[in-house]
Every structure is written in structure tokens, then in C-alpha cells.
Amino acid sequence: MNETMRALRAHQRGGPEQLQLDTIALPTLGPGEVLVEVYATAITFAELTWDETWTHLPAIPGHEFSGVVAALSDDAAGVSVGDEVYGLIRFELEGAAAEYVAVPTADLARKPARLTHAQTAALPLAALTAWQALFDVAAVSEDDRVLVQGGAGGVGIFAVQLAKSVGATVTTTVRGDGVALATSLGADEIIDTDTDDFTERGRRFDVVIDTIGGDALQNSFEVIVEGGRLVTLQGPPDQARAAAAGVEATFFIVAPDVDELDRLSDLADRGELDVVIASTFSLEQGRAAFESGAGTHRAPGKTVLIVRE
Numbered sequence: 421m422n423e424t425m426r427a428l429r430a431h432q433r434g435g436p437e438q439l440q441l442d443t444i445a446l447p448t449l450g451p452g453e454v455l456v457e458v459y460a461t462a463i464t465f466a467e468l469t470w471d472e473t474w475t476h477l478p479a480i481p482g483h484e485f486s487g488v489v490a491a492l493s494d495d496a497a498g499v500s501v502g503d504e505v506y507g508l509i510r511f512e513l514e515g516a517a518a519e520y521v522a523v524p525t526a527d528l529a530r531k532p533a534r535l536t537h538a539q540t541a542a543l544p545l546a547a548l549t550a551w552q553a554l555f556d557v558a559a560v561s562e563d564d565r566v567l568v569q570g571g572a573g574g575v576g577i578f579a580v581q582l583a584k585s586v587g588a589t590v591t592t593t594v595r596g597d598g599v600a601l602a603t604s605l606g607a608d609e610i611i612d613t614d615t616d617d618f619t620e621r622g623r624r625f626d627v628v629i630d631t632i633g634g635d636a637l638q639n640s641f642e643v644i645v646e647g648g649r650l651v652t653l654q655g656p657p658d659q660a661r662a663a664a665a666g667v668e669a670t671f672f673i674v675a676p677d678v679d680e681l682d683r684l685s686d687l688a689d690r691g692e693l694d695v696v697i698a699s700t701f702s703l704e705q706g707r708a709a710f711e712s713g714a715g716t717h718r719a720p721g722k723t724v725l726i727v728r729e
């Protein structure tokens with residue numbers, strides 16, 4: 421193994437323009453950590469706007485990965501060199517847009533056998549966010565009518581599928597190519613926001629999962645039944661508005677959870693959870709990968725850095 425690696429890093433806070441490819445020392449392993457040879461890393465366009473990304477500089481983005489265990493710290497238990505693993509990396513730690521990353525063994529899950537590394541890397545952050553929003557926060561069940569705002573985005577593709585997997589009735593807002601994608605994911609009703617308004621036609625929902633924010637978030641209060649639940653991902657919702665609507669409104673930040681990743685792996689291995697990849701880039705193209713998040717009507721799904729084939 422080399423003593424250095426290539427890593428995508430930002431030396432100061434900012435947007436994609438701050439990202440550059442550096443050659444740096446391999447990560448030093450702390451207690452209970454393993455060194456993972458990264459095969460693929462998925463990115464979240466908004467992560468460069470999150471305070472959690474900038475707790476230290478230089479910062480390596482990309483907090484979800486798929487790879488192979490390359491080395492163990494002395495007290496790393498339950499994992500072996502050569503294991504295929506994936507996971508969500510805590511935001512205060514270095515990201516995985518690099519050839520190697522140090523990860524606590526407690527946050528490592530087995531890679532789903534049916535998926536490629538690129539598909540697997542697209543799961544942890546987005547699918548865990550969807551899982552935790554639907555089940556840990558909103559306690560969605562088959563009796564619920566669920567609206568997923570932004571069902572063609574990184575989180576939205578999983579929120580639609582996971583809500584369907586428990587038998588809920590799922591409506592989703594999408595636009596452009598998202599319309600066809602949401603159909604293929606099995607949504608019961610698809611609202612193309614270029615031509616339709618989700619607040620019309622007397623629609624009512626027990627649960628709204630909001631991945632868009634702005635007007636989509638504010639207008640969601642109009643369509644949730646009294647006693648319903650709203651989960652939003654961008655920031656704390658307006659609690660006065662929630663109280664006036666009789667709605668429980670929650671913002672949370674996704675956290676690693678290996679039990680939940682194992683359940684996602686099982687769904688993926690049974691062919692019951694599809695991964696949608698918008699586009700792939702090499703590690704060298706990391707800045708371009710983040711730049712591809714600009715604009716609207718983008719390709720549905722997750723954007724992935726292929727670090728090694």
C-alpha cells in the first residue's frame with residue numbers, strides 16, 4: 421500500500437470552486453477504526469452548504485462510500501481485511517472523496533451482494549435519511565397517505581420506494597425526467613409541478629416528507645390533515661405555522677445506523693429497492709460532479725464518484 425493517496429479537498433469554505441485534488445498522507449487510524457479502500461463515493465450537492473461539512477479545514481466531502489477493508493486498528497473487531505463494506509461517515513469526520521478513508525467499525529455495514537460499488541455508495545446517506553424520516557420520525561405505516569416532495573432527488577427516490585414498501589399510499593412531486601422515474605418507482609400519484617399544483621384538487625396527506633424546502637415546505641401545511649406529520653430536511657420548520665395547522669413538524673439530521681443499513685441491504689438484495697444514478701464522475705472530476713448539481717430539471721437520482729474500478 422502506498423503511504424499517500426489522492427483526495428478531493430476544500431481548503432476554505434465555499435462551493436465546488438474550492439475543490440481540488442491533493443496528494444496527502446493516508447489517514448491515521450484511531451481506536452476501533454478501519455482503513456477502507458474506497459471504490460465509490462456518492463455526493464450530496466447541498467453538503468457544501470452544511471455547517472457540519474466545515475468543522476475543520478481542509479475538508480474532504482462525500483460522506484457515503486462503498487469499498488473494501490484494507491487495514492485494521494488493533495482493537496477493530498468483527499471485520500476482516502478484504503471485507504466489502506459500505507456506510508455513512510459521521511459529518512465531523514473526513515469524507516470519502518479520496519482513495520482511502522478511516523471509518524469506525526461500528527459504522528460499517530456489509531455491502532449488498534446484488535449491487536455494484538457505485539450503486540452501493542449511493543445508498544447510505546440518502547436512503548438512511550429517507551428511512552429515518554419515514555419510520556423513525558414519522559412512523560409511517562400502511563394506513564398513511566404520504567406526500568414525498570421531490571421524489572426524483574437523491575433522498576426522494578428512496579423515500580418513495582420505502583414508503584411504498586410498507587404499503588403506504590404515495591404521492592410525489594417531480595418535474596422533467598422525474599415524472600417517468602417516479603412512475604417506475606411505483607408512486608401512486610405523480611404531480612408534475614411544471615403543470616400541476618399539489619395544493620389543488622382537495623389533496624390531503626397524513627405525512628409529508630419535504631426534500632425541497634421553500635414554497636414546497638410552506639405550502640405543505642395546507643395539505644396535511646390535523647394530527648399529521650411533516651418531516652423536512654433543510655432546516656427547522658416554522659413551529660407557529662405547524663401549531664396553527666395542528667401538525668407535528670420535525671427537522672432532523674441523518675445519523676449512521678448499521679441495523680438500518682442492513683435492512684436496506686436486504687431490500688436491495690431481494691430486488692425490492694432500486695438505486696438510481698444520475699451520473700458518475702472520476703475522483704479527478706470531483707469539482708465537476710458538484711457543479712452538475714446546479715440548475716433545475718436535472719437527471720433523477722444520485723451522483724457518484726468512481727474512485728477505482
Ligand SMILES: NC(=O)c1ccc[n+]([C@@H]2O[C@H](COP(=O)([O-])OP(=O)(O)OC[C@H]3O[C@@H](n4cnc5c(N)ncnc54)[C@H](OP(=O)(O)O)[C@@H]3O)[C@@H](O)[C@H]2O)c1
Nearest residue numbers: 466570572573574575594613631653672673674716717718
Ligand atoms: N437533514 C439531513 O440529514 C439531510 C440529509 C440529506 C439531504 N438533506 C437535504 O435534503 C435536501 C434534498 O437532498 P437531495 O440530496 O435529495 O437533493 P437533490 O438530489 O438535489 O434532490 C432534490 C430534488 O427535488 C427536486 N425539486 C426541487 N424543486 C422542485 C419542484 N419545485 N418541483 C419538483 N421537484 C423539485 C429536484 O429536481 P430539479 O433537478 O428539477 O431541481 C430534485 O429532484 C437538500 O436540501 C439536502 O441538504 C438533509
